[in-house]
Amino acid sequence: MRRFFSVLLAVVEKDLRLEWRTKESLLVMVVFALLVLTLFSFAFGPGGGSGENARAVQAGILWISFLFACVIGLSRTMGVERESTGFSAMYASPADPSALYLGKVVSVAVLMGIMEFVGFAVLAVLYHADVWKSAGALALIAASATLGVAAAGTLFSAMSARTRTREVLLPVLMFPALVPVLIAAVKATEAHLGGGGWADSRDWIRLMLVYDVVFLVAASVVFEYILEE
Amino acid sequence: MRRNERGAFGWLPVLTLCVLAFAIFADLFIAGTDRLQGPPQRIFYIHVPSAWVAYFAFFLVFIFSIRYLAKRNPDDDIRAHASAEAGVVFCTLVLITGPIWARPVWGVWWTWDARLTTTLILWMIYVGYLMLRAYMTEPEQRARFAAVMGIVGFLNVPVVHMSVEWWRTLHPKPVVMRSGGLRDLPDSMHVALWSSLLAFTLLFVCFVRKRAQIERLNVRVEEARAAREDG
Numbered sequence: 001m002r003r004f005f006s007v008l009l010a011v012v013e014k015d016l017r018l019e020w021r022t023k024e025s026l027l028v029m030v031v032f033a034l035l036v037l038t039l040f041s042f043a044f045g046p047g048g049g050s051g052e053n054a055r056a057v058q059a060g061i062l063w064i065s066f067l068f069a070c071v072i073g074l075s076r077t078m079g080v081e082r083e084s085t086g087f088s089a090m091y092a093s094p095a096d097p098s099a100l101y102l103g104k105v106v107s108v109a110v111l112m113g114i115m116e117f118v119g120f121a122v123l124a125v126l127y128h129a130d131v132w133k134s135a136g137a138l139a140l141i142a143a144s145a146t147l148g149v150a151a152a153g154t155l156f157s158a159m160s161a162r163t164r165t166r167e168v169l170l171p172v173l174m175f176p177a178l179v180p181v182l183i184a185a186v187k188a189t190e191a192h193l194g195g196g197g198w199a200d201s202r203d204w205i206r207l208m209l210v211y212d213v214v215f216l217v218a219a220s221v222v223f224e225y226i227l228e229e
Numbered sequence: 230m231r232r233n234e235r236g237a238f239g240w241l242p243v244l245t246l247c248v249l250a251f252a253i254f255a256d257l258f259i260a261g262t263d264r265l266q267g268p269p270q271r272i273f274y275i276h277v278p279s280a281w282v283a284y285f286a287f288f289l290v291f292i293f294s295i296r297y298l299a300k301r302n303p304d305d306d307i308r309a310h311a312s313a314e315a316g317v318v319f320c321t322l323v324l325i326t327g328p329i330w331a332r333p334v335w336g337v338w339w340t341w342d343a344r345l346t347t348t349l350i351l352w353m354i355y356v357g358y359l360m361l362r363a364y365m366t367e368p369e370q371r372a373r374f375a376a377v378m379g380i381v382g383f384l385n386v387p388v389v390h391m392s393v394e395w396w397r398t399l400h401p402k403p404v405v406m407r408s409g410g411l412r413d414l415p416d417s418m419h420v421a422l423w424s425s426l427l428a429f430t431l432l433f434v435c436f437v438r439k440r441a442q443i444e445r446l447n448v449r450v451e452e453a454r455a456a457r458e459d460g
Contacts, residue, residue, distance in 0.1 A: 155377070159374045165364045173357045179392065180392035203395065207391065211392075214384060214385075218381055225374075
């Protein structure tokens with residue numbers, strides 16, 4: 001068990017150090033998320049339109065921009081593995097494949113978390129959303145959604161990175177599988193942005209946690225077949 | 230490899246055609262016309278069996294994918310591929326017949342009903358599965374990746390359905406669907422439904438067998454080509 005976690009942490013450390021030195025993924029992710037957040041304002045009118053529907057639109061805009069941005073981040077982190085023959089190294093190493101997978105998930109989730117922090121702050125400013133009042137709830141929602149996105153995204157990007165079309169296939173594989181997370185995250189975020197309470201978001205958070213567990217377990221089991229050569 | 234694949238079940242396409250002919254006859258003439266919906270209700274006999282066959286096909290993909298990873302028999306990969314392809318065909322049929330039926334009966338082409346939406350997402354997942362296969366060249370790696378996709382995609386279906394159902398319960402149902410289920414169907418409609426279901430299932434089996442046969446031939450062609458280039 002200790003070995004498992006030391007492998008996991010080694011992968012996280014490697015990925016984050018690489019990111020710290022190159023700053024290749026995070027910067028692009030954040031800028032891209034900001035861009036999408038801004039573009040949606042032009043598409044739906046300033047602040048995501050007016051009226052009672054505005055909160056729902058804002059929650060949707062926020063999560064769609066996060067999903068789009070994380071496609072970029074995922075392609076980067078798996079692209080690096082492909083270019084530096086990281087996959088072969090992982091396969092050759094005696095480390096447990098599920099520890100390698102979970103390490104990747106954690107490092108992707110950390111990058112996404114930072115991006116989401118900025119995204120929520122921008123939402124508060126550009127869309128006049130009351131983010132701070134229910135910051136705790138939103139953090140919990142973001143954490144459970146991010147885990148799901150990272151879990152599915154890591155698995156699918158490990159596959160798509162090694163297809164002929166490279167990263168192009170990632171959204172096609174990933175987005176349909178992420179529908180439950182998107183629905184739940186948007187609904188829960190909408191509830192808290194609109195001043196609603198836990199009663200409206202509790203079930204959605206539970207749904208995301210179920211998704212996280214199902215995906216993390218299933219993907220940990222099958223990840224060794226992805227690494228195989 | 231067997232020389233003549235047609236040998237064992239050569240009669241299957243003939244039987245399928247006969248059952249299909251009977252099913253079409255039953256759908257059009259034996260089954261009574263629905264008093265509320267009129268003739269459009271007959272799409273039911275194509276729509277529902279297609280849906281069952283599609284879900285069955287994706288279940289088979291799941292099973293063959295697990296078997297492939299466990300035993301590494303290339304034939305399981307071919308069967309999973311063939312099932313997925315046939316499943317997507319029937320799933321497409323569901324998504325086409327659904328709106329044609331919905332338009333005259335509900336007044337809209339599409340409603341974001343839980344089952345409809347789940348089927349749409351299912352369709353996208355397996356189109357992704359086929360695209361993943363199409364964009365990979367190395368057969369052994371393709372088989373492994375596809376198997377992973379076939380397993381994860383299927384496990385995801387209940388979660389997708391649950392999420393979509395909750396998502397929809399927050400909105401008013403646009404149209405009241407008649408409930409009561411299969412028990413309320415008159416006998417003539419039962420004949421039509423079950424014969425259609427049998428016909429579609431047989432058709433599916435024919436498709437999968439034919440597709441798998443073609444794929445095995447493809448593999449042999451590739452092998453022969455590789456052998457010639459080596460020699």
